[in-house]
Amino acid sequence: MGMKGLFIGLLAFVGLQAGAQDLAHYKRIVKELSSAKYQGRGYAKGGANKAGRFLEKEYRKAGVDEVTLQPFTLDIQTFAGEMKMETLSNPPLKEEGQEASHLRGGLEGSWKKLQPGIDFSMREYSPGVKGEFPVYHVDTLHFDADRMFADLQKPEYANCLVACEFWFTYKHRDVFSRLQKEGECPNAGLIYTWESPIKFFKAYGHRVVDKPIVWVTPEAIEGVERVRLNVDAKFLKDYGCFNVIAKIEGQQHDSCFVFTAHYDHLGNLGRKVFYAGANDNASGTAAIVTLAAYYAKHRPKYDMYFLSFSGEDANLRGSTYFVEHPTVPLSQIKYLCNIDMIGDNNPVQYCEVSDEGMRGFPLFERINAEKQYFQSLNRGNLAANSDHYVFAVRHVPCIFLENEKGDAFQYYHTIFDDWEHAVTASYEPVFRLVRDFVEQYE
């Protein structure tokens, strides 16, 4: 190799190293935020705030000019204590080579322990619950609401849990909402079944209904006659959280580019189980920190803000607080990129774009077509599914980038969305796509 060749070779090597360094930086942050230290970045064990303080340090390390914390409060139901569920089937479970269960100590022998986060989880607005309950299975094939309410008055179903497939209860929500209220019906609570793996949500946890509601997989509740539950819940009122706001000064200060990503997640389901949220959204959180590190080294033309929001999985609470108390006038935002769940490997990149953001969308498509970062960009309808939404309805030009329906998507809002199942393929193409866009957008 001649001197010139060596020089070009070295340049290429330096270039590759820079990319590898970004990826290593990204992975380190995803791994850290998904670790047990942050307990799923929820509220009951202070994980979200701990993650926020970690990010504050990371932004400083990345070399940004300014980091501020924007405090706000939220009300949220939490489940970080006892989390036990047992089921009893009738006829008693009979295992191969064993006689009827009375030989194993009677009915007691056939109680089956369910695993939190695998077989069951709690509806986010459920109260805690303790006791033993008969189960009433709703006849969805020949559903008759009057007959169900009549059945529930019978002594054998006194203080029972009503079990039903979730989408069926949703279709008949006027009927099933009566089963949530005290005084409407003598049932003790509800069991909703939903496909496996079982999911956990937090979006509507700002209030608590009268009666407990448990999510259970269809397999775990099929044929079950009695249930024992011991679930602790604690409602946190005016719980203090904060957004982390990092700034890099450009040459021009009259407008800015903004990157956003939420760093909170679902927290705990009982003492031991937590939702690591590697994809949702340690991935986007890590991505915008590495973008901050990039722009600290490659000074941009316009000011840049990196907004790490808390309270997203609790119904966009941090971003809502920000747009109501903006630290930069929303009208000065040239373009905002919200990155949520890019820890996946779908070659087609999903996005949503606000009306005002559509002016920039052809540029995203042109860059992507030229560089082939993704096979294509698939633009869906704007929805209140992440933090960009609160900006979009306030006429901020913005795009939402989520790499969905690859190998990681099956773990969405399950305990398996962890570092072990993390997928990193979409990080670099997303990084380059937004970097190229910011460079070319006027």
Ligand SMILES: [Zn+2]
């Ligand atoms: Zn989420």
